[in-house]
Amino acid sequence: MAYSFRHLIEHKRDGGVLRSGEIRWIIAEYTNEHLPDYQMAAMLMAIFKEGLDGHELEVWTDAMLHSGQVMDLSHIDAPKVDKHSTGGVGDKVSIPLAPMVAACGAAVPMMSGRGLGHTGGTVDKLESIPGFRTQLTPDEFASIVEKTGLVLAGQSESLAPADGAIYSLRDATGSVPSIPLIASSIMSKKLAVGLGALVLDVKVGRGAFMKTLDRARLLAETIVGIGKTHGTPVVAVLTDMNQPLGRMVGNANEIAESVEVLRGGGARDLVEVVYRLGEEMLMLAGVESERADARTRLEKAVASGAAFEKLEQVTIAQGGDPAVLHDPSLLPMAENEHVVIARESGYVVRVDAFDIGTAALRLGAGRERKEDAIDPAVGIAIEVKVGDEVTAGQPLARLRWNDEGRLANALPITESAFEVSEHLGTPLVYGEVR
């Protein structure tokens, strides 16, 4: 069946509902490059404005999911559970979390993204471990998760290729922040991996793509809804991203901080989010049915060293050098340090995650353009959290830098990220949607 794409655009533009056959035709023909980008761009803007209803969204997601290969991990006996974050600053959660959950008996077949704009990417961070390969074939992916209970890979181009093509177009044409398009993008890739269950970490605030709790909740509900229609249980947890998570923002420095968590240390906020998501994963996977039991199991996996060993195993399986995990001082680290100090005494009322993420990007920890290389050795250590009391002259942040021009470019926005005055933080966990 062939349709007039122009008529379908007009129909959606005027608030109409697309039928299943029409949606499947659009996704298939666009993936095969039979439909021009300019028409798809107009359709995406129409969807941005008019939305997709529940049934349209289900079909749109399913069509993207089936636009390429669908993995079959059914030969793995362990319950399979993954975690996905909508992206933030200092969000290295996956790196300690996945080994912890795997050490507790669930299988974690994780595909992560690269940094996007001011946010960091798990894949970029992992690649600061010398030799660590994130581009795996589907066979390598399946065999590593089968062997170690865990795999930490980048997106495979053979999975949900429609999503990659549509995402690039949205990025260029102003239709990125659309709830149904974000939700279908996330879920098409996750469902193509053949997951059993998914925990979603929806970041909310200045440093997140969802700036308000309302929009974050809507995204969470939308994704939980897609999971339901596909028979994949999803729990979404809404967490704060007004200030960076943990202490480190960059790449190699976030690996070091992740190891700290696996060694039983780490910043309080980071640890809280890691354990909360770990509890959800273990409960969703059916490893534990009570939250307290899940917590205890996670704590034991850390205390026994089993979680750290999982990270070591997966690092070796993916070609990385495990020596840097045992001695994080071997990780790349820029020699030059610039310290930003408090100009006045008082309480820290703002550490702006967007500004800090942008500063790290400018230092070279992220990409201005897609083709840019990142510098794993640069980054920012945040020395204070919202609510902390500081005295004038005390360090607020330490910037590790390799290029003087980049430092000069990053410094003003780092300084303006901090606000010191009189008191009070915001909650870390806002709620959850099941």
Place this chain on the structure above:
Amino acid sequence: MAYSFRHLIEHKRDGGVLRSGEIRWIIAEYTNEHLPDYQMAAMLMAIFKEGLDGHELEVWTDAMLHSGQVMDLSHIDAPKVDKHSTGGVGDKVSIPLAPMVAACGAAVPMMSGRGLGHTGGTVDKLESIPGFRTQLTPDEFASIVEKTGLVLAGQSESLAPADGAIYSLRDATGSVPSIPLIASSIMSKKLAVGLGALVLDVKVGRGAFMKTLDRARLLAETIVGIGKTHGTPVVAVLTDMNQPLGRMVGNANEIAESVEVLRGGGARDLVEVVYRLGEEMLMLAGVESERADARTRLEKAVASGAAFEKLEQVTIAQGGDPAVLHDPSLLPMAENEHVVIARESGYVVRVDAFDIGTAALRLGAGRERKEDAIDPAVGIAIEVKVGDEVTAGQPLARLRWNDEGRLANALPITESAFEVSEHLGTPLVYGEVR
């Protein structure tokens, strides 16, 4: 100055206002093919949804107008006035009107379009006069209007090229029926000709692009507003396009009907619209200040044969054979005729202009695809008007056809265009906007 087109799309998408420099940059860079179609398609959809305010529209129009050559007709002493129609079925108004107005002492430098969808085009109709050339160079255009007080040409590609490029993209991506985009498209082309004044015929109804009086009035007000900011007086007249105008729908047959009007005959509705627009043109050009005087002058130009002679002069100047004007039976005319008759007696309550336009298109009088050739010899003669009393068996329409398959395709929609029952027509002229 360079801008991020993506940011401008996002700004418009969210209801923002574009600045002058931003708009001029978009139009200039798109015309120079420095901006990709997919981004422009998204911007046009955003404009479709969010509109352009008065100042944005003024700048958008001005930027399109200056995207190519701007004609200078200032050496012509006579007041220059043009008429533009938003397009309809049986709308051959320009062909008798322009010579009538020229015969009254105004100069009419007219650029017209080709048929679009179910509507006919003045240029296609003129080309059914053997030899008549509508593609003129700007020099030919200027010299013919200088010599004969009149020129009837097609769109020049060197005038407002941005409009041509944007129109094609809108057509493929569902942003055609946007009031600001329609208004700026019309006015950029008209202003590039260097007009003194413009009378706009906004068609309203089933066979028009504006289906409701509200939208037609909004378009009229928008165009009058653009004229005002550019110092070009515009009067818009809203006229009915629920039923076809006049008796003939096609190409050569509409030339014959136009000659009838110049000979003092013609269908009442067609004559009423021609004279009403002619009065507006003469008043706007300053040839007459009173409507009654303008009417008398037009009637005299017809009665004296001066108007017919103007059409003859311009035909010769543009390479056409004037013999067909003296004897319209020499015009191409398909030999086969099929008569649609009334099945019951009563009043005609509907002669659907959209259906009749579509039927004529299917017979070959218009183009299904841009590259199609039209057949000037086919068309439809409408034998009844809304409000007429008919008896069963009386002819409603006569189809002239050349291809049996096309006739079979055109017939059902021709038949369903007519509704006979118990009565009353709709007004022909709905009002005006100054």
